[in-house]
Amino acid sequence: MSIPPMQSPASSSAANNMIAALLEQRTGQQIAANRAWRIETALKPLLRERGLNTLDELVTQLMATRTGELSDMVVDALLNQETSFFRDAAVLDMVADAARELQAETPHKRLRIWCAGCSTGQEPLSLAMLFEERSVTNPGTQPEIVATDISLGALARAKSGKFSQFEIQRGLSVRRMMSWFEGNGSEWTANAELVRKVQFRQQNLAGDPPPPGKFDIVLCRNVLLYFSGSLRKQVFDTLFSAVRPGGMLVLGAGETVIGQTDQFVPSDRFRGFYHPAAPKADALRKAG
Incomplete structure (x- = not known):
């Protein structure tokens, strides 16, 4: 360009x-x-x-x-690559709770999770650990996690699973460090099994289509803050096209759909999350 x-x-x-x-x-x-x-x-x-x-x-x-x-x-x-393991841990706990409930509704279908703007991978790797620890689904059917970012450098680091001592200590308990990572001096490397639980792909939220297929839960935390109002609306359109009916959108603490888009509404079921808005009556009539 x-x-x-x-x-x-x-x-x-x-x-x-x-x-x-x-x-x-x-x-x-x-x-x-x-x-x-x-x-x-x-x-x-x-x-x-x-x-x-x-x-x-x-x-x-x-x-x-x-x-x-x-x-x-x-x-x-x-690019702002600020992230950490188990950032806003209470939110990730609620994501795990929501995943368990959604999975119970469709026990024979594997859940799909999209982490948009994943940076160096700490968020999706945290979810992978959490899903495994809490047995969100039956063994062998843990949710599919797709993580995207525009930065090839950040994605390369995420795929390598290599983190500094500082990064590994931000949000990880000693138990998790020892269970999921191996230390070598000042560098820690995630177990290959953990990294394989996440599919890392390049994607530009400002212009690229979402990853193929529909997702049960989409996390797009602390990304929309950096976009203009018009572009934010465009990104909400992209996110809306990716969430299945009945699915959830999770934003950052300082982000909201209110006044930004009418395609998502606050969820009564999962407090603090959003779900796709129901089709308007006139649209339903036209469809019929």
């Missing part, structure tokens, strides 16, 4: 604006003006790697290059 046009990277402010525009063009994610400091902080390692001193020099290279490799590196570095 081409770099947003700009006459000259004459100032740091102009460089910030161009880099922010590149991120939004490629991913739909916005960087608020009061968080522009994130740009330089996130790109410092890339600047050092390429022997550059300023963002203006980086922008000059972006404008001069004929390939998208540098643009990919910039975008990947700017």
Whole structure:
């Protein structure tokens, strides 16, 4: 994809604006003006790697290059990959409870879970551990977990199952660390069995269709915060197309469907979650 046009990277402010525009063009994610400091902080390692001193020099290279490799590196570095194991653990416990109830309704059908914006994989791996520990379904029929992210770098890390000592200690009990991971110095590696429980795929919520098939539960937590209002509505359309009737949508603590879309409504059954809205009466009449 081409770099947003700009006459000259004459100032740091102009460089910030161009880099922010590149991120939004490629991913739909916005960087608020009061968080522009994130740009330089996130790109410092890339600047050092390429022997550059300023963002203006980086922008000059972006404008001069004929390939998208540098643009990919910039975008990947700017993506917010903040995550941790068992983040908002009470929410994941409720997901496991909902999965058990949904499975009881269709005991011969394997549940399907989609984790959208999975970053480096801690959320879907946490769910895989939780489902196994709580025996959500019969042995051998644990829910199918599909996890997607736009960042190939994050997905590569997720697939490797390798985490630092800091990452492994964020949210994991000693029991889970010892049960599901193997330590080697400051690096911990998830058991291959655990990683195999998750299908990691690249997907851009801002433009790509959802993974094939319908899902019983979709988690899209702390992703919509970075989108504009119009793009958020488009993403809700994508999420709606992926949830089966009777299924659930799980958002982050600071996110809601209220005032954003009429395709999802708060669930009476699972507090804090959302389910697809029932078809409107006029649509039903037309269908009939």
